[in-house]
Amino acid sequence: MAFSYYARLTRSQQAVYRKSDEIAEVRLPQPAALHPAVTALTTALASEDRPHVQRATERLIRDLTNALGVPPVQVEVLAARPHAKWGELHGLYTVERGKPPKIQLWMRTAKQRRVVAFRTYLRTLLHEVGHHLDYALLRLRDSYHTEGFYKRESSLFHQLVAEPRSTSPSAEAWFRRTPDERMARVAATPGQVASVLGSRGAQALAQRPALGAWAPVEVVCHLRDVEETFGERFAAILAMDEPALLEVGPADRWAEERQYLRHDAATALAHFRHRRGESLETLVGLSPSQWQRGGEHPARGRLSIDMLVALMAWHDDNHLEQLTRAVEGQP
């Protein structure tokens, strides 16, 4: 507790401060239901397009207020942060009598004017939403920066962003790398899958490490079938202006319906290799402007071909790790 600050408060303000400090968590009824909105926000920030970030931010905040059953809050996403001697303003929550409450967020740093990193942006967003919740959900008469306040902010953050178990770069980190790095990454994957599978037999490869966790053969079939979808998306984007990109699967449904557990892993890998070869052939032939062509994905928002390759790199990392664990019997 910040004692000097606390000591200057009136007795009734101190009571509000103590109550705020005591509440360490805001629990979302179904955090997973908000994950698509979080994913869309990562894509929006990667696009560096303010209207896109505005829409994704509105969506996430609306989903949050709906999930918690509190009144909505207006949102405004602005470009570069204002800066002063004390530092940069990241976000602001304002309530004026007779007006709806409002959150303002800045998506670029003051000095470098770079787009704020996703986690920092989400933290700021949740910080400002936290002020709104103090009034609208917890019915506090004031909203103080108590230790409890920061814990509540963190509790929301961790419900929205599953901590990666891996050491691989996140999707957003792949967005920041160079196209050559991304291409080198995706070109290497079939060979890496082959070396993880090694000479293991069919029975070992069809073994699920835990209930609900895929067996190695299922991971390979998933990579194969997703590669087909990537190919279809590249083709759609090149054939049409800003096509609607569809959600496919979902992955578990494909595994079940297409009976992945009965497939032969080596054959599936050969077909994945073939499909990946076709993807690379399409990509290397693209002109710089074609790399920036894109389509609208229902969950992630606008995706350019370049961004799809970043997602492919991240997706490969993710499933290679899963495959490496699965062959060792780990979920």
Add this chain to the structure above:
Amino acid sequence: MPTMEEYAKQPREQRLHRLTRTGDELAAAIKGQSDAVLSRRPDAKNWAAKEIVCHLRDAEESFGGRFEQILAMSADPTLAGANPDRLAEERQYLRNDAAEAVGAFRKRRAETLEIFGKLTPAQWEKGGIHPVRGRITLDNFLSLMAWHDDNHLDQLRRALAGSV
């Protein structure tokens, strides 16, 4: 067996009714057949019974994806061409269990019928550009699916009898 053009002349209800029967017809056709019979290709070029069932299952998903794309876009989308033989190889249809595949087909078909059930008259006329068939509306797709079902059910019965 009606041609696609003949189906196109039938009232929509009749065509929709045709689609509702296919799950049961597939189940009846494969009932009691051994895995060896279901996996037997009548010749080097023609599909085995279980490959036909898996094809219908995956085609149903693909139809659904096309409808979704047509409905999501204001302009006619360019529809990708299908390559069923490639999918049969890649997705290892011969290793599938035919009865499970029929179960999955039934679910996908029910979803298709649900989409059809909600279309407005204007939406029935929305369409896409097919690489072989040219512009094809959702109403045309309904006729195509009715014909496609007949065609593959017939092929399935022949495959089970060992003929092409």
